[in-house]
Amino acid sequence: MKSKINFLAVLITAFTIFSACSDNDNPVDPNNNNNGGPVIKTPTSMQIQTIFVSRFPEKKSDGNLWDWDPIFPLNARPDIFVRFNLDGSSSAIFRSKTEEQADYQYSYYFRDPASANDGSLPHNTGMNNIYKITLSDDDGIWGTEEIGSVYFNPADIYNNDNAETFNRSIVSGSVTIGISGKWNY
Numbered sequence: 001m002k003s004k005i006n007f008l009a010v011l012i013t014a015f016t017i018f019s020a021c022s023d024n025d026n027p028v029d030p031n032n033n034n035n036g037g038p039v040i041k042t043p044t045s046m047q048i049q050t051i052f053v054s055r056f057p058e059k060k061s062d063g064n065l066w067d068w069d070p071i072f073p074l075n076a077r078p079d080i081f082v083r084f085n086l087d088g089s090s091s092a093i094f095r096s097k098t099e100e101q102a103d104y105q106y107s108y109y110f111r112d113p114a115s116a117n118d119g120s121l122p123h124n125t126g127m128n129n130i131y132k133i134t135l136s137d138d139d140g141i142w143g144t145e146e147i148g149s150v151y152f153n154p155a156d157i158y159n160n161d162n163a164e165t166f167n168r169s170i171v172s173g174s175v176t177i178g179i180s181g182k183w184n185y
């Protein structure tokens, strides 16, 4: 009988330790009640209010400047915009207006769409999807040149229990693109 009680005590202790370690922040785990502590709320969506770009390369990978203008060097800078979509989807949720002649030493904040047909921010995303943000150089009638892109899943960004806001930079290759906004509960 005694060994049975000891075994039970070990089980309860193990369960308690396991529970204490498992008060995770996973928004796709709504059954987590944090062991009687503060209730961990589960976000219903991520509201993206701003997309920002804090790093991009001065030149293309071939060593040339983004645009060609031998007379006005300033025009050789890229005219940057961001495009936001579900990974694998060809339609854009949001396409920002273009920042002309962008300086690679500055940061740029995108909130306004290029046109009334280009979506808008704030935008509420699903909680467990892969999204992609692409930074490109707008070459007008000659099309666009991709500068870089990042991917994110809102469920991975929610890492702070009951957080109200988020501000996350995502590094990928030669670009750093970020998102900021708030969690909807």
Ligand SMILES: [Ca+2]
Pocket: 066, 067, 068, 137, 138, 139, 145
């Ligand atoms: Ca170009």
Ligand SMILES: [Ca+2]
Pocket: 067, 074, 075, 076, 077, 078, 079, 101
């Ligand atoms: Ca340019």
